[in-house]
Amino acid sequence: MTxxxxxxxxxxxxxxxxxxxxxxxxxxxTFAINTRDAVREEIGLIVPYKTEKTATFEVAFxxxxxAQTIDILRxxxxxxxxxxxxxxxxxxxxxxxxxxxxxIEICSEVGA
Numbered sequence: 333m334t335x336x337x338x339x340x341x342x343x344x345x346x347x348x349x350x351x352x353x354x355x356x357x358x359x360x361x362t363f364a365i366n367t368r369d370a371v372r373e374e375i376g377l378i379v380p381y382k383t384e385k386t387a388t389f390e391v392a393f394x395x396x397x398x399a400q401t402i403d404i405l406r407x408x409x410x411x412x413x414x415x416x417x418x419x420x421x422x423x424x425x426x427x428x429x430x431x432x433x434x435x436i437e438i439c440s441e442v443g444a
Contacts, residue, residue, distance in 0.1 A: 337365050348442050350421050355442060362392050362439075377414060377427060377435060392437035398424040401438050 337354050344356035344363070351374075353366040368379045395401045398416045405428055406412055413435070414427035424440040 348421070350419075362394055364392060375414065375425075375427070391434070392439055394439055394441050396440070398426050398438055398440050402426045402428070405438070 337352070344358060347355040347357040349355070352370045353364060353374075355362060355364045371377050371379050402412060402416055411429045412426070413429050414425075416424050416426040416438075418424045421442065423442050426438045428436050428438065430436055
């Protein structure tokens with residue numbers, strides 16, 4: 333378990349954990365942490381091996397229809413970096429990038 337995950341588990345209760353991906357119970361806003369290795373291997377996104385400690389992060393937005401939301405964002409010119417896919421735990425996820433290249437997850441509710 334990584335230091336950020338251990339630290340956050342001391343502060344917040346865990347909503348769901350799948351391997352190194354951990355979602356914390358924060359009410360309506362999803363707060364999740366994962367390792368860079370898992371993001372590279374499981375999600376297939378490019379994450380540098382060596383970065384400054386604060387150089388990478390991800391923001392996630394939960395929506396009812398991931399594929400439809402991605403289509404709307406694509407039509408508005410958003411950079412789609414990962415098309416929608418359903419994960420083994422049943423959650424549908426996709427990724428876009430903001431103008432600075434930060435990852436933004438567009439996802440369904442866990443267990444929906």
